[in-house]
Amino acid sequence: MGPIIIFLLLTLSLALQGSFLVLISPTGVHPDLVLVVVVALALLSDSKRGALVGLVAGLMQDIVFGAPLGFFAFIKVLVGAMAGFLAEEINRDFVLAPMLLVLFFSLFNDLMPFILKELINIPHSFSLLQYLQQFSPGRMLMHFFIMGLIYPYLCRAQKRRLLFRQAEGSGK
């Protein structure tokens, strides 16, 4: 049941991200709903499951939106794994911790495509500084509030073991 719910959650996030969220903000600053979901799920599980959720989410994003296969998967695996590592260090019932952590992961998520593009030699559409100035602050703020909205529901679902059967790390 858990994997199906997670898959549906990711599909819903992708569909919303590609349609509703793009249209309501045509200026280019759109939230990455998939990132918020990956971070939230990773914080409710562990690094292994976080990376796995990141891998599935990233591959889906690559395929649905036509990015080179593996591009966003690489970033989301890293995000999922790192968030999973932190899962044991935070109080999972306290929503502020994920809200603050998603600020860091937003910045990381905005920085990584630039590094990855350099690594695999894809021409840039933006300069890094310009991108971070123009897009990142707005996106970080959006992710902060979206995390505040969705994390309590996901946390409640996890308490009923609807998402992951049993996290490896017990969490606090």
Place this chain on the structure above:
Amino acid sequence: MLAFLKKWQKMITLFFVLTLLLVLTQRTVARQGITVVEEALLTVAAPVQGVFQRFTRSVEGLLTSVQGYRFLAAENRRLEDELAAALVLAARLTELRHENHRLRQMLNFEASSEHELIAAEVIARDPSSWFQIIIINKGSLHGVEQNLAVITSEGLVGSVLSVSPVSAQVLLLTDSRRAVSAMVQRSREPGIVGVVEADADMPGYLRMINLPRDANIQSGDTIISSGLGGIYPQGFVLGYVLEIAEEELGHLRFALLRPAANFNRLEEVFVVAPSAAPARGSEGAY
């Protein structure tokens, strides 16, 4: 050794997966087309995206209607006038098209320069800003093929990157991976064919590069596709020249362009399918 592997198992696995993904990205960065698995996922995803897009448009339309209710009557009158004018224009265009067809036949011109337009709705868009891709609701079942040009009424938008049966991914002109062979509509000199690509310094704008120093180009000029690249047919508007400057070494110049199409508000587009010559004797039906 075994203990070491066990201790670092997670890190080693993560490193292995990341390396694999990096290699995969590198190998697929310039590819055209998609695998069967991707095609299947896109076929499933397209209707879902379509539903969300329609829902979004409905909400957007409702909000716009509520906001602009008092302007609706005036808008309606204006649209009626415009429709009447458009109908007259359409009739005139049909006449001109027939005349063009007759003249082409008289001159023995190949009719392959005419195009069939496949109307499509934008059902999703890559929200990342790192890649400029839109997804449309027409695919191979509707005659869409890879590398076909995509336009709006304003101008050229991009080309089809990959196709699934019911949807297609369109790589926009503003994506840094795309470049179009172009020329100035006013002068039409073959010597000043340049390449239009995304401008990294000004996202959302285009840049026409490789222009000779003596190129006959000025601000306000309309830039059209030259048809030399093989993907984009000749004559589609790409953008308008904002300013002209020298490249770093000073041997060549470049022009900053304002794109003809509004890439932020793409809702309906047309895929340009090369159509067969009109059937013989069709003139009689005109």
